[in-house]
Amino acid sequence: MDQLLQHLVNATVLGGTYALLGIGLTLIFGIMRVVNFTHGELYAFGAYAVYWLVAAAGVNFFLALPIAIAAGLVLGALVEVVLLRPMRGADIDTTMLVMIGAWIVMQNSEMIVWGGVAKSIPTPFPETPLVVSSISVAWLRLFALGIALLLIGGTYALINHTKLGTAMRATFQDRDTAALMGVNIRAIHTTTFAIGSGLAAAAGALLGPVFLVEPTMGDLASLKAFAIVILGGLGNVTGATIGGFVLALVEEMGAGYISSGYRDAMGFLIIIVVLLIRPTGLFARAERVG
Amino acid sequence: MTKRTIAKPGFTAVLLTGMLATALSAQQPIKIGVIQPLTGAFAASGTYVTNGARIAADEINAQGGVLGRKIELVVEDNKSNPTEAAAVAEKLIVRDKVPVLMGAWGSSLTLAAMPKLMEYQIPMLVETSSSDKITTIGNPFVFRISPPSSVEAIGFAKVIDQLKIAKADFLVVSNDWGLGTADQFGKMFKAHNITVGLVETMAQNAQDMSAQLSKIKGSDADTLIVTTAVEQLTLIFKQAAALGLKRRIITTGGSQVPDQLIEQAGGAANGSSHIAFFAPWNPELSADPARARGFIAEWKKRGYPFAGLTESFRGYDGIRTIAAAITKAGKPEAGAIREAFWNVELTGLGGKIKFAKVGPAGKESGQSVCNVYLVRIENGRVVVPKG
Secondary structure, eight states: OHHHHHHHHHHHHHHHHHHHHHHHHHHHHHHHOOOOTTHHHHHHHHHHHHHIIIIISOOOHHHHHHHHHHHHHHHHHHHIIIIIGGGTTSOHHHHHHHHHHHHHHHHHHHHHHHOSSOBOOOOSSOSSOEEETTEEEOHHHHHHHHHHHHHHHHHHHHHHHSHHHHHHHHHHHOHHHHHHTTOOHHHHHHHHHHHHHHHHHHHHHHHTTTSOBOTTHHHHHHHHHHHHHHHHOTTOHHHHHHHHHHHHHHHHHIIIIIOGGGHHHHHHHHHHHHHHHOTTOTTOOOOOOO | OHHHHHHHHHHHHHHHHHHHHHHHHHHSOEEEEEEEOOSSTTHHHHHHHHHHHHHHHHHHHHTTOBTTBOEEEEEEEOTTOHHHHHHHHHHHHHTSOOSOEEEOSSHHHHHHHHHHHHHHTOOEEESSOOOTHHHHSOOTTEEEOSOOHHHHHHHHHTTHHHHTOSEEEEEEESSHHHHHHHHHHHHHHHHTTOEEEEEEEEOTTOOOOHHHHHHHHTSOOSEEEEESOHHHHHHHHHHHHHTTOOOEEEEESSOOOHHHHHHHHGGGGTTOEEEESOOTTOGGGSSSHHHHHHHHHHHHHTTOOGGGHHHHHHHHHHHHHHHHHHHHHSSOOHHHHHHHHTTOOEEETTEEEOOEEESSTTSOEEEOOOOOEEEEEETTEEEOOOO
């Protein structure tokens, strides 16, 4: 029983950051129809930004987080304006190739700047965990979960309760009609890509101190983000949130009770099952065509 | 007469070209291919080994090189990926025409490169890998200076009675190295009446081992044996502490880089023990103390982290062994170097290097033995047992 509770706690803590990763990717795909292969690199960028700020520049850890997220937003906007804006109207395969190129360039830049050796980010949190009866959890991970939930809530509010969110949703439903109604599609695209990238950078900034920071860290994150998005349904923010928690739960329980060697395979097994039963993902809404 | 006047300059030209070619080849360095993980999951270790190899090469060149020629390391990154390891081995052999290789750090990486040695008949010195398979599958081009897991287990068996282990769990990286260690140590434990409990695995790029550690927390074993490189070990120590896992942790494989663990995992690494093959904290324990001191001094002079020494000595010993083989061979040719490996005898930082034949008859690989130490981390410092 204790072990089960510990597994559930682990899964919840991990699920929050998975959800954050998934939301960023699903937003960009849903609104822009761009398969964003740089998502994992934005995640790594967020982690390296915090590392640089805390370890090299001596910035306070709590201040470094928002700076890293803001830097992620700016970098995302830059990628959109420089790479994606000229590609508007190109088919999805072409943009995919451009994004794969950007992914490789970004990862290799990280390698040149930081070297291949993993870095550790110091944090102000105590090493001794929070212990409740026989369940323990690190303070840092609880903090990461809290911030992740806050950011997820913020993204929801932005999409559902603001004018910008309404414009984003209108663009998602029907780009041409939205444009005719006076929505500035260009600005929406840049904003969406920036927000998606900012969320990836936030996930990296939160998980970087929990794990280690290294140039290829984005690959696994990217793979998980794709899994979450497929699980939750492409373009569905609620789906991605639930998908994040489901993936974490499946991985944790799979590793705990079936076989730890197949931990990363568990998530993909679930995806196959979901795709067999509901090919559009668990929570996909019917999409308006034309 | 006419004939002679035409033939003379022609003959001289041929002679000159011949002399020039000989002179040029004498000046051209002898290439040694080095395959290491410089990026990916094992980047830290691979970089240390490569830097150790460079120190050996510079030292040899400063003393006049080998066979009157300088040696040149051609370093390729296998990206911690077996497919890449095989590809770069082929590139080094075919394009750079190296007569001998050193690599490829991890067992799975080395095993992936090994068929290329058979295909092109090029010998390789294995400096780090510890899967027993490497020297037992019958590849006569392999010469290993790192101890296989079975030898490591025998070395560990000498101190096992003092540790009073009743039951041990394993957490190993799911590749040839980790699984081989669990297998060999498991056998040795059973022979010493120690119960083997859980055997948990993790992918080499996994970052969250909480699930495995939570499961281990529920077991009644008194000891946890962990096999993986320093990056994952750091995470395991941090996550074990976060889960409140209070257990004796012993790590194997010699790639723990204890000082980096202390720096990155902090207090979480206190109380853990590590099987190491070189003890830079006390160079007097080395098979060649004077050389060990010189190597440590040069390492520091180049600004490399002290932590890397437990890994870099492998590259240093490896290149010195290869240079000794080339000298014995008398020419930088693959076949001659391979034969010469059997006659090499030198004192490395990790122990006396001399290859014994292991594996199936007629296709034996070379295996040398190495020192084994069990060091402890106490209050943020590495403690080395005497002797």
